[in-house]
Amino acid sequence: MEPVRVNLGPRSYDIRFAGDLGSFADFVRLSVPRAKLALVVADTHTERHATTVRDALESVGLRTGMAVVPSGESSKSLAEFGKLLDALADLPADRQTAVVAVGGGVVGDLAGFAAAAYNRGLPLVMVPTTLLSMVDSSVGGKTGINHAKGKNLIGAFHQPAGVWIDPAFLGTLPDREFRSGLAEVVKYGVIQDAEFFAWQEANAAAILARDLEAVRYLVAKSCRLKADVVEQDEREETGLRAILNYGHTFAHAFETVGGYGAWLHGEAVAAGMVCASRLAEKLGRIPADVTERQVKLLTAFGLPLHPKAEWPIEPMIDVMRRDKKAAAGRLRFVLPTRMGHVELVDGVPEDLVREVLC
Structure with missing residues (x-):
C-alpha cells in the first residue's frame, strides 16, 4: 500500500501502511530524526501492542x-x-522527545494534547489500533479532552510527525469497535465521494467479514479523503474542514447527555448522520432516498439510527448551542445537498432539530 502524504508545508507528514515493526522503527527515526527519547502512551487494552512498539524503538537506540x-x-x-x-x-x-500514541481515538486525542502542551509542543507519532482511529482521529492534528459541558471542548491543533497504520491490529478488534469505525467510513462517502459510498454498499459483506483487501482499500481511501480536506483547511478557518463533522453536532450531544462511554463515538456518529440527513430533508435540501441509502448501509453495519428514547431532548439542544460550529448560540449543522456533497448551514430552527430527535 502506497503511503498517503498530508501536504501541509513544514508540517507535512506521511501516513504509512505496513506491518513490519523493524520498518516502523525506521519510520519513527525518519519522522523524528532528532529524538533520543520517547514516551509510549497506551491504554489497558493496547498495552501489549505498546510494549512491542517500545521494544522496536529501543532496538534503534531510543530510550523509552x-x-x-x-x-x-x-x-x-x-x-x-x-x-x-x-x-x-x-x-x-526535552523538546525533541517523541510522544508515540498506541491505541484508539481516546489514546490519540489524549496523548496528542499532552504532546501539544508539554514544552509548547513535542513531536507526535500516531499508531492507531482501531478502525475509527485509523480512518479519522489519527489524521489531521485535532487533539483534546472532554469537559462536563461538552465533548472535546479543551484541545489544540497539533499535527503528527507521522502516522503508522498496521491493518493487522484490526484482526483482534472487538466486533462492536470495528462496526463503530465504519460510521466514519460511511461519512466520507456522504460528504465527499458518492462512488466510495456506492462501493461500500456493494462490498458491505466483504467489509464486515474483514476481507483484507476490502479493509486495506477503505482505510487508505478514507485517509486520502480526510487528508484532501485537511490540506485545504488545516485549522477549520475557511469552513471546508467543518464538513468532516457531518453528524457530529448531534453525536456530541448524544455522548454528553447519554454519558461518555454509553455509546462508542462511531455509534453516536451513525445516529447523528441520520438525524442530520432527516434535518436536511425537512429543510428541502435533499430527497428522502439520500437518507434511506444511509439508513440501509448503517443498518447493514449494525449501527444505531436514532438516539435513545430516555435521553432528554432539551439538554441535547443545550449541548448543540455550545458546539464549536455554533455562532452566538445559533445552531449550525453540516447537511447534505446530494450524495457526496454537504454544506455548513447556519441558523437552523431549533423546532426542526427537536422534531428529528423525537
Missing part, C-alpha cells in the same frame, strides 16, 4: 518510557492529561 491510561472515553479528562504531563516531566522530556 511508557504510560498506560484506563481504556474508555472517561480517560479524555483533565486528570489523565495531568498524569501524562507528570510522566513526561519524570522522564525528563
Whole structure:
C-alpha cells in the first residue's frame, strides 16, 4: 500500500501502511530524526501492542518510557492529561522527545494534547489500533479532552510527525469497535465521494467479514479523503474542514447527555448522520432516498439510527448551542445537498432539530 502524504508545508507528514515493526522503527527515526527519547502512551487494552512498539524503538537506540491510561472515553479528562504531563516531566522530556500514541481515538486525542502542551509542543507519532482511529482521529492534528459541558471542548491543533497504520491490529478488534469505525467510513462517502459510498454498499459483506483487501482499500481511501480536506483547511478557518463533522453536532450531544462511554463515538456518529440527513430533508435540501441509502448501509453495519428514547431532548439542544460550529448560540449543522456533497448551514430552527430527535 502506497503511503498517503498530508501536504501541509513544514508540517507535512506521511501516513504509512505496513506491518513490519523493524520498518516502523525506521519510520519513527525518519519522522523524528532528532529524538533520543520517547514516551509510549497506551491504554489497558493496547498495552501489549505498546510494549512491542517500545521494544522496536529501543532496538534503534531510543530510550523509552511508557504510560498506560484506563481504556474508555472517561480517560479524555483533565486528570489523565495531568498524569501524562507528570510522566513526561519524570522522564525528563526535552523538546525533541517523541510522544508515540498506541491505541484508539481516546489514546490519540489524549496523548496528542499532552504532546501539544508539554514544552509548547513535542513531536507526535500516531499508531492507531482501531478502525475509527485509523480512518479519522489519527489524521489531521485535532487533539483534546472532554469537559462536563461538552465533548472535546479543551484541545489544540497539533499535527503528527507521522502516522503508522498496521491493518493487522484490526484482526483482534472487538466486533462492536470495528462496526463503530465504519460510521466514519460511511461519512466520507456522504460528504465527499458518492462512488466510495456506492462501493461500500456493494462490498458491505466483504467489509464486515474483514476481507483484507476490502479493509486495506477503505482505510487508505478514507485517509486520502480526510487528508484532501485537511490540506485545504488545516485549522477549520475557511469552513471546508467543518464538513468532516457531518453528524457530529448531534453525536456530541448524544455522548454528553447519554454519558461518555454509553455509546462508542462511531455509534453516536451513525445516529447523528441520520438525524442530520432527516434535518436536511425537512429543510428541502435533499430527497428522502439520500437518507434511506444511509439508513440501509448503517443498518447493514449494525449501527444505531436514532438516539435513545430516555435521553432528554432539551439538554441535547443545550449541548448543540455550545458546539464549536455554533455562532452566538445559533445552531449550525453540516447537511447534505446530494450524495457526496454537504454544506455548513447556519441558523437552523431549533423546532426542526427537536422534531428529528423525537
